[in-house]
Amino acid sequence: MSSSPSIKVVIIQSVLRGSGNSTILQEVATVHINDRELRVYAPPTASGKAIDWAPHFTARRQGGYFSEEDLQDQHKAWAIKAAKEALESEARDKSLAEGMHPDGIHCSAQVCKQGHIQHCDGMPFEAGAHCTKCGSSCIHECPHCKEPIHGAQAYGDTSLYVLPNFCHGCGRAYPWMEDKLQTARRLLDHDERLSYEDREELWSDLQYVMSDPKAPLVAAKKKLIEINLGKAGAVVKDVFTDIVAKTTAEMFKP
Ligand SMILES: [Zn+2]
Ligand SMILES: [Zn+2]
Known part of the structure; x- marks a missing residue:
């Protein structure tokens, strides 16, 4: 019965500083689901990366009424999920532009599907390149779970880099x-x-x-x-x- 809804997300803030008032929630994103508008919030005192607070997000609808309670819950769940995905995707884009893995410890990495390393030392790169050695398409994140591939240690000796064979996110x-x-x-x-x-x-x-x-x-x-x-x-x-x-x-x- 689930026809997939049309969902659009506008990120309001991806870094939180605390609202300064213990009762005022911090808006993280506005999510449009079909003709509904929901706002996704982090707790009042949350600070740091908004994505880290995702388990504590709440969603509230703006204007209009939902006819059924379960529909309301479903929209809220969709809104929170969509906000989380948008924040993750923003972090990934940012990490490419900076050559840094979102963990702040590693550089990001780009590797062709045959295992030729293209980038791993913190230089920015563009997604979707092809390998100059073998022509295979390149990836910078796990094809299964989207976790970005670890490059070299950001402040270490890049010549010690060993290409990982398994994703540290999902283990595949x-x-x-x-x-x-x-x-x-x-x-x-x-x-x-x-x-x-x-x-x-x-x-x-x-x-x-x-x-x-x-x-x-x-x-x-x-x-x-x-x-x-x-x-x-x-x-x-x-x-x-x-x-x-x-x-x-x-x-x-x-
Ligand atoms: Zn290659
Ligand atoms: Zn994975």
Whole structure:
């Protein structure tokens, strides 16, 4: 029954300073839903980024009446969700323009779908470029959850940057890893030289190494992978060795 409503958001303020009066709410956005107008508010004393206060947003309608109580609740929920999304998208646009990740700790990053780093050191860039090495389209945020990709530490040594293989927001593999992983998993399941236990062990050790190439047990896990690969066929051996090497290797440095 849900025909999607027409929603437009006007952000009033994305940084809060406190209203100075403990009873006056701070307006964050005006949201137009079909012919209704709702205002989204943060608490009176809230300060800092408005988006951080999203769980405490309230919405109020302006003018007119809703015929049914449940309709009213639905509009409020839509309004709050739309305001939150608009604030997130504004933060993302701003971070591109400044070359900074919205977390303020990392630079933003732009990477082609094959894993070639385009930007990671705080220089501003434009979304939607194509890779100059391989022509693939580039992303700067997770295709699944839209969390911006971490670039180098903003005030650290950018030459130490290691391209992440998994999104820190939702934990799914970035496109440059997704293909390789799926291939590796399928090959693994077809390698009859390996027992079920061998396969599961290889798979979990590989994921350990890939989820954080700097984790303390990585050297040990790499050794275990090497040992277990001793029993594997040549193709599995090649693919796993390649993924492990690339996860920890020079080629992902800018
Ligand atoms: Zn590329
Ligand atoms: Zn994600």
